[in-house]
Amino acid sequence: EKNNDLYSATSMNFLGSEPILMRSSPVSIRTEFKSSWLNEPHFVSMAQMPESDKSEEGDDDKVYLFFSETAVECDCYNKLVVSRVARVCKGDLGGLRTLQRKWTSFLKARMDCPVLESQLPYIIQDTYRWCDPEQHWKHCLFYAIFTPQSDTSDLSGVCAYRVSDISRVFEEGKYKNPVPVETSFVKWVMYSGEVPVPRPGACINNEARKVGITQTLDLPDRTLQFVKDKPLMDQAIQPIGEKPLLVRRGAKFTRVIVNQVQATDGEKYHVMFIGTEEGTLLKAVNYDGEMFIIEEVQLFQPPVSIKILQFSNVTGQLYAGSDYGAAQVPLATCERSLSCVDCVLARDPYCGWDKTDKKCVSISNSERELIQSVKEGNASLCPDADPVKPVDRFIWPGGNLKLSCPSPSNLAETSWERDDRLLTPSARFQLLRDGLLILNSSASDAGRYRCVSVEHSKADDYTSTVAEYLVTINSKGFGRGGQPLSPQAQTDGPSVAGLQAVVALLVVGLVALLAWNFYKGHLPLPWNCGKNRAQPQGTHDQEAVNSNVTHQDALRPALAESKPLVSGTDNNGRNNNHTGGEAAFNAAGENDAPEVSLPSLQYIDDESEI
Structure with a gap:
């Protein structure tokens, strides 16, 4: 701030056992180390308010601290956590003798956010101060998100508080007084005695x-x-x-930020952007007590908690941060709505339907009169949409067919009709999220199929045809125009020509390889087979002896190098190696070679023989 004073809510030691709210300045001020001041707190946020501006009482500016702590006033066996807001005056210098360099204006009060089904108080997680620059500070609001302190509930809520209501409690409210009772127990009750003057905790x-x-x-x-x-x-x-203002079941809320937008009806609406533990961003509005979620977007994958939400007036974008990254998000995505009904039923105060351009646009970027109905969701204001043109689909008996039907909205309910009668799901007619699947079709499945969307709004229920199909069953296997319905082999085209070229190259290569082997003598020519049979016996035997000696000489070192090769154990791996040796021996015998001496394959039982 302008005085270079730093306000911080933290702990004085690493153990976290001395929590304080302090101001670092030429005259540093802090809280007392007493459980009645701060009792195991979890600090959430701070905000300053210019309450001296145009103050008739000559009041001082304030600093508000939001936190949760273990309740000292609770008469219960287990610890009960409650939400608090504390307040100090910025001009506080401490007391002269009592509360030296301590806050003389520190007061705190409980904050309630009555979420449905809650027996225990909900705990504050984040706040956002919203002030209209054109109005007095008393009209400022604090938006706060609350989550349950037990695992029995999965509801989260958003509550809004007027700064004037908070200030009134501190300026005019009663105090709680600790009263000692038996067994050294302290009970907190409303103080009904005389209040000193000047009022305790008040600013000068x-x-x-x-x-x-x-x-x-x-x-x-x-x-x-x-x-x-x-x-x-x-x-x-x-x-x-x-x-x-909003209650939602599911992922816990973590952060909240609010932006004001003026709709086409002239009213200003506060749009809440809420981050969750699963990395999603909710966009919600409260229309005269009606809680309405416009959209929910998944920002981070895998899902991680959103820790930061900030709005930039320069770029007009939202920025969300997690432990693993950041995301930039526009305030509105009007182009997602493809029809006037979708645009109006979205009830987004940022968007409206342009009748001239026939698209959903941002109201800040258009000077034309747009169709919008945020409070009621009255889609009857839209002109009649162009009828959906039927699409011809063909299927052969026993085949399968999928008819697509993308849902226009998460709030819409889709159903299918066949020949203007509601289609009941069965084993052969399966309803998918994005369409209808027809299995094992028969002649009775032919007809007109319509995908119908029904969306509810405050004004009315709106039904529209999303897709329409004319399904024909043709037992001959050909549809209109002689088009084949069953899969047919492709006989022409660039892919077949390429395949034929590859086969030709393979044939040429094979012929060349055979010719080379005949030329080198690796393969006998057909007309030389008789000559080989008439070869002299002596020459044949000599070649066999030479080849067998070479084989035997090559076999012995291998057998001597590895004991497992000839060991007689039952190990599977070793038996496989031994079988391989016998196979080599048998192969040598089949070539009419002299018998290999069996002692060369004797077992080696003593490692010293190796």
């Missing part, structure tokens, strides 16, 4: 200045001792309407 204002108190160092000890012992307010702060 015109009324205090009239009596000579111009700074917190001038405050009397009675006031300071009161706020030191009783910083907790008795009244809880309730949200606007005393109920959440």
Whole structure:
């Protein structure tokens, strides 16, 4: 800020056992190390409010701290966590004797967000301060997201609070007072005694200045001792309407940011962008008490928790961050709606249907009159859509056919009709998310198939035809125009010509290889087979002896090198090697070679013989 003062909510030690709210400045101020001030807190966010601006009481600016902590006022056996908002004055200098260099204006109050089905208080996770620059600070709002403190519920909620309501509790509300009872137990009850003047926890204002108190160092000890012992307010702060703006089941909310947009009806709407633990971004609006989610987008894969949400006035984009990356998201994706009905039923205040260009566009980029109905979702304002043209599809008996039908919206319900009668799913007619699958078709399956979409809105239910097909069963295997229905082998085209060229090259290569082997003598020519049989016996025997000696000489070193080759054990791997040796011996015998001496294959039982 302009005074270079740093406000921080943290812990004084690494153990986290000394939580503080402090201001680092020439005169540093911090909280007391007392459980009545901060009791095992989890800090969420801070925000400052210019409450001295146009203040008739001469009030000071404030700093608000949002956190959750273990409740000291709870009369229960188990620890109960509650949500809090605390407030300090920016001009606080501490007390003269009591609360020296400690906050004299630290007050805190419980925050309620009554989510359905909740028996335990929901816990605050994030806040966003929204202020209209054209209005006074008293009209500012705090949006906060809450999640359950137990695993019995999977609901998350968004509540909105007026800054004026929070300020009123601190300025006019009752205090809670700790009262010792038996067994050294402290019970917190509403304080009904006399409240010192100046009011404990209040900022220095015109009324205090009239009596000579111009700074917190001038405050009397009675006031300071009161706020030191009783910083907790008795009244809880309730949200606007005393109920959440949005409640949703599923992934827990993690971050929230709000942007204001003016729709075609002239009203301004607050659009909430909410990050979840599964990496999705929700876009939601509350229309006069109706909770409505416009869309949900998966930003990160695999799903990871969204830790940061920021809006840029320069780019007009949202930025989401996780532990593994960041994403840039536009405020509106109007082009996703392909028809007027889809555009209007989306109820997105950023988008409207352009009748001239026949597309869904952003209202900020168009000067024409657009069709939009965000509160009611009245799609009857749209002109009549062009009728869907039927598509011819053919199938042979016993075949399978898929008819596509993309759903226009996640909120739409699709169904199929055959010849204007509702089609009941069965083993042969299977409804898919994006179409209809017909299995083992027969002649009775021919007809007109229509995919019908029904979407509900506050104004009415709207039915539209998404796709239409004319299915024909042809037992001859040919459809209109003589087109084959069953798969046929392709006999021409560039792919067949290429295959023929490859086969020709293979044949030429094979002929060349055979000719080379005949020329080298590796293969006998057909007319030389008789000559080989008439070869002299002596020459044949000599060649056999030479070849056998070469084989035997080559076999012995291999047998001597590896003991497993000839060992007589039952190991499978070794038996396989031994069988290989016998096969070599038998092959030598079949070539009419002299017998190999069996002692050369004797077993080696002693390793010293190797």
